[in-house]
Amino acid sequence: MKANKPRKRPVFQVFLPGSKRHIMSRNAAIIVAAGCGSRIGSDMPKQYLPLGGIPVLRRATLAFTEHPGIASVTWVINFDDRDLYEESAGGLDLLPPVQGGVRRQDSVRLGLESLVELAPDKVLIHDAARPLVDADTITAVIAALDKATGAIAAVPVMDTLKRASDGYIENTLNRGGLWRAQTPQGFGFAEILEAHRAVTNSSELTDDAAVAEQAGLDVVLALGSENNLKITTQEDFHRAEKILMTDSATTTAGLRVGSGFDVHRFTDGDHITICGVAIPHDRGLAGHSDADVGMHALTDAILGALGESDIGQHFPPSDARWKDANSEIFLSHAARLVAERRGRINYVDITLICEAPKLAPHRTSMITRMGDILGIPSDRISIKATTTERLGFTGRGEGIAAQATATISLPS
Secondary structure, eight states, rough: OOOOOOOOOOOOOEOOTTTTOOOSSSSEEEEEEEOGGGGGOOSSOOSSSEETTTEHHHHHHHHHOOOTOOOOEEEEEEEGGGGHHHHHHOOOOOOOOOEEOSSSSHHHHHHHHTTTTOOEEEEEETTOOOOOOOOHHHHHHHHHTTSSSSSEEEEOSSEEEEEEEEEEEEEEEEEETTTEEEEEEEEEHHHHHHHHHHHTTOOOOOHHHHHHHHHTOOEEEOOOTTTTTOSHHHHHHHHHHHHHHHHHHHHHHEEEEEEEEEEEEEEEEEEEEEEEEEEEEEEEOSSOOOOOOOHHHHHHHHHHHHHHOOHHHHTTTGGOOOGGTTTHHHHHHHHHHHHTTOOEEEEEEEEEESSSSSOGGGGGHHHHHHHHHHHHOOGGGGEEEEOOOOOOOOHSSSSOOOOEEEEEEEOO
16 A cells, blocks of 8 residues: 655744745735625625725725735625725725635635636735735745745734633743734635645634645745734624724825815705705605715715815716715715825714704604715714805805814825
8 A cells, every 4th residue: 555645844934024036917905895794793794784984895905906916806895895895995996796605625626716717926915904914024935935835924922821620720821933824815726726626525624825735735924913913703803993993093195184065955855864864844856866965965065085086076067876875975075085195084074964854853863864975983973964044046045055174194
């Protein structure tokens, strides 16, 4: 009987960010986003929740689409979330999405199979739940692949480790040589595809390095970042938001301020929509879209702070696509432009001007809805209503006006 060939033991080395900025143009990235994220406690899968005004999945992807060493990006998703995918992917240069599998390793294999015809040299596999990955980490993983078939982002274990049973400490573990694995994890494409095909019927493996280990591939460590955390719980979300706030405070050149103003006249109808909230009224508001005067004013304020002209330039009223459109589309677009420039919406203030209907009872609902769209907490949103003491067109009850101010920070 022929003896089994001994499996080659994986080799681990450490590569620092920027140690070798070796940029290759035939590298692909797969973002794994097919899970449901039930531990986050939300009805929406966590990868589509807004973080700093942009969906987690989109934020995780931007570092790859903007990296010169990545030629293509593929999302592996649950097609039941196709609407959320379409909303999150708008404007990104992505390959067609791939339906995920039951387990993470199944989803990765399906993503790899979708790239067979493209046949990239290397592939980086990243979890959508790590939205704060940075360019240095991606570069470090790519550089490390010059030395081995596989490379993963990782950080050394710094805490003292205890083994316990029933709450009682049994012993203290030696943390020397222990690392916390992160993503992205990069590999030679052909090698990791073969390795994943070989473990199709195996027990669950928690990351791609484990799949590579099963195949006897050499895997090296690339130094990651403590900020490259995985979002699993609400506490992780809060930590990620604090990191974004800190980064914004320490890397911005200063505040930008924009202002916006909008008016819409009354017409026939039985309700108006203001700041995303439908309010019963004996008339409606006339407009090409849904005539949400509050959202329109704020959209213009954010675009103004960015130096991006006004809402009419981005969504021309002559374009039939925006006929009766939900104004959330416009405001989400403005917030996304801020996020894609690595900026932060600091504070927004809206003043609504009309004689009727009474808007104050709906203020809390408005603030909640605007916070959901912008991805910022309610204490950074002000919405108030006033009258013009029956002066002017609003005083005569002919329509509603709104003015808004937005402060944002952009990186230097």
